[in-house]
Amino acid sequence: xxxxxxxxxxxxxxxxxxxxxxxxxxxxxxxxxxxxxxxxxxxxxxxxxxxxxxxxxxxxxxxxxxxxxxxxxxxxxxxxxxxxxxxxxxxxxxxxxxxxxxxxxxxxxxxxxx
Amino acid sequence: xxxxxxxxxxxxxxxxxxxxxxxxxxxxxxxxxxxxxxxxxxxxxxxxxxxxxxxxxxxxxxxxxxxxxxxxxxxxxxxxxxxxxxxxxxxxxxxxxxxxxxxxxxxxxxx
Numbered sequence: 001x002x003x004x005x006x007x008x009x010x011x012x013x014x015x016x017x018x019x020x021x022x023x024x025x026x027x028x029x030x031x032x033x034x035x036x037x038x039x040x041x042x043x044x045x046x047x048x049x050x051x052x053x054x055x056x057x058x059x060x061x062x063x064x065x066x067x068x069x070x071x072x073x074x075x076x077x078x079x080x081x082x083x084x085x086x087x088x089x090x091x092x093x094x095x096x097x098x099x100x101x102x103x104x105x106x107x108x109x110x111x112x113x114x
Numbered sequence: 115x116x117x118x119x120x121x122x123x124x125x126x127x128x129x130x131x132x133x134x135x136x137x138x139x140x141x142x143x144x145x146x147x148x149x150x151x152x153x154x155x156x157x158x159x160x161x162x163x164x165x166x167x168x169x170x171x172x173x174x175x176x177x178x179x180x181x182x183x184x185x186x187x188x189x190x191x192x193x194x195x196x197x198x199x200x201x202x203x204x205x206x207x208x209x210x211x212x213x214x215x216x217x218x219x220x221x222x223x224x225x
Contacts, residue, residue: 004157042201042215042217043158043201043215044215090157092157099145099205100145100146100148100163100203100205101146102148102160102163103148103160104160105150105158105159106157107156108155108156110155
């Protein structure tokens with residue numbers, strides 16, 4: 001069981017679609033993260049929100065748009081994605097924004113771009 | 115960018131101790147080294163974290179030499195359920211906001 005919940009678990013979308021990934025935690029954590037993980041590769045950091053403010057954007061293309069509506073929720077809005085964006089998208093949270101604090105991960109959304 | 119490297123894979127028999135090393139030559143001076151375990155179709159799970167010398171918890175030990183350019187995760191008496199991918203995570207000081215997972219080590223425990 002994970003304390004970070006991601007929905008949907010699987011998503012298939014075309015390159016012209018707009019969709020959103022959602023992440024929720026109720027541990028009172030104030031930092032939330034998005035990672036991208038390709039098969040047999042380590043997770044790669046995309047975005048970090050600290051106290052609901054975007055603190056890190058690792059040069060991610062603008063077709064990925066993060067949003068943090070409140071301290072418990074994190075969204076990743078997707079638009080005009082490319083086939084190479086197919087991957088497992090992981091959300092994580094930590095108590096504060098210290099980047100090497102232990103992170104709690106969700107089980108991810110597996111995204112397939114047709 | 116500096117690399118955080120690990121052996122690609124390791125095999126071990128049940129009941130043995132397993133040591134997995136991560137090399138991180140440009141680790142930031144003041145940040146921790148963290149290890150995670152990942153099973154297929156799941157997110158990584160925190161195992162242990164340390165800054166220097168040795169840290170031990172109920173599932174693992176972490177050994178960090180004085181120069182902090184590497185770290186070794188030690189799993190005592192592994193079981194079949196320890197078959198997973200193990201990652202180290204460090205903050206690299208060579209650029210801004212460089213939080214890197216290691217390349218990952220796929221541990222297979224054999225009965």
